[in-house]
Amino acid sequence: AQSVTQPDIHITVSEGASLELRCNYSYGATPYLFWYVQSPGQGLQLLLKYFSGDTLVQGIKGFEAEFKRSQSSFNLRKPSVHWSDAAEYFCAVGAGYGGSQGNLIFGKGTKLSVKP
Amino acid sequence: GAGVSQTPSNKVTEKGKYVELRCDPISGHTALYWYRQSLGQGPEFLIYFQGTGAADDSGLPNDRFFAVRPEGSVSTLKIQRTERGDSAVYLCASSLSRPGTTEAFFGQGTRLTVV
Numbered sequence: 284a285q286s287v288t289q290p291d292i293h294i295t296v297s298e299g300a301s302l303e304l305r306c307n308y309s310y311g312a313t314p315y316l317f318w319y320v321q322s323p324g325q326g327l328q329l330l331l332k333y334f335s336g337d338t339l340v341q342g343i344k345g346f347e348a349e350f351k352r353s354q355s356s357f358n359l360r361k362p363s364v365h366w367s368d369a370a371e372y373f374c375a376v377g378a379g380y381g382g383s384q385g386n387l388i389f390g391k392g393t394k395l396s397v398k399p
Numbered sequence: 400g401a402g403v404s405q406t407p408s409n410k411v412t413e414k415g416k417y418v419e420l421r422c423d424p425i426s427g428h429t430a431l432y433w434y435r436q437s438l439g440q441g442p443e444f445l446i447y448f449q450g451t452g453a454a455d456d457s458g459l460p461n462d463r464f465f466a467v468r469p470e471g472s473v474s475t476l477k478i479q480r481t482e483r484g485d486s487a488v489y490l491c492a493s494s495l496s497r498p499g500t501t502e503a504f505f506g507q508g509t510r511l512t513v514v
Contacts, residue, residue, distance in 0.1 A: 287441075319505075326403070326505035327442070327490070373441050386455055387434075387503075389441030 285310045287374050289390035296364050297398045304359040304393050306374030315377035316357040317387065318348055322370040330372075333357065344368070369397045401425075403506035405491050411512045412481055420476040420509045424493030431474050432503060433466055434490040442490055448474060481513045 286309045296302055308314055318330040331342025338350040348359045357374060371394045375387040404423040412418050424431050429450055434442035444458040451471045459465065463481075468474040478485055488508040 324507065326507045327492075328505070329502050332502075375441070386444050386447060386458075387442070388444070391439065391441050 285376055285388050287376050287388055287390035289372075289374055289393050291393045292391070293394045293396070295396040295398060298366050299363050302359075302361045302364045302368070302395070304372050304374075304395070306357045306359065306390060307355050308357065308374070308376045309355065310376050314357075316348075316350060317375045317377070318342065318346070318357075318359050319373045319375060319389075320344075320370045321373065321392075327373065330359070364395075364397055366397045366399065369395055371395070403491055403493050403504050405489075405506040405509050407509060408507065409510045409512075411514060414481060414483060414513055416481055418478050418481055418511065420478075420489050420511070422474045422476070422491030422493075422506060424472065424474070424491070425504055426472075428493035428495055428504075429471065430494045430496060430503070431468060432492045432494075433474070433476050434492070436488045436490055436508070438487075445476070445489075478511075481511075483513045486511055486513045 288307045290305050316333040319327040320330050321327050330346050331340050331348055333340050333350045341347050346361050348357055350357050371392045373392045374390045377387055403425055406421045431448040433445040435445055436442045446453055446459055446466050447455040448468045451468055463479045466474055466476045488510050490505055490508045492503040492505040494503040
């Protein structure tokens with residue numbers, strides 16, 4: 284069965300420091316992978332997605348993620364974190380319709396705190 | 400509308416009661432999805448509509464849950480005989496067309512509390 288693991292429940296980084304949030308997936312075929320961000324009181328917002336092609340994908344707000352098939356990973360990175368990045372981040376894999384965004388399987392999320 | 404709208408934003412109900420949660424998708428979006436997010440968990444897929452029909456309802460946990468989208472726009476998630484375990488945030492999302500390369504936009508959710 285498909286699954287997504289985000290090993291870090293909570294991460295704290297200093298403003299201006301680099302960030303890497305880990306995501307590992309289990310999926311039988313070529314995965315369709317997504318990162319979403321959820322701020323308090325806000326809906327989920329798509330940061331970036333990977334369907335095929337270049338394994339390094341760029342997203343909004345200066346985020347990027349790298350697909351590594353050999354490690355079944357899709358880690359999210361940002362070179363310099365801003366205080367406004369404090370939120371909860373979810374990794375997800377598309378599980379139906381050839382990678383639909385409808386039937387997504389989400390990880391449990393990583394809460395990011397940013398120290399001034 | 401400008402975004403996906405969900406009403407009410409909060410709902411408190413007594414165990415055993417019936418509740419309806421409403422989702423108003425972005426105008427023109429044919430695909431609509433419901434997810435449930437329990438405390439400390441990621442969103443969990445419930446059901447996906449393409450137009451008026453439920454294309455995939457494999458995530459509905461039991462027959463107390465059902466959803467409709469009679470005119471291919473607004474959708475209502477209905478929960479009968481609510482249980483305390485149904486307490487969660489119910490998220491709705493919509494996208495322009497059949498899922499794949501089109502982005503799904505999420506509403507802010509309805510927080511359901513069953514007491």
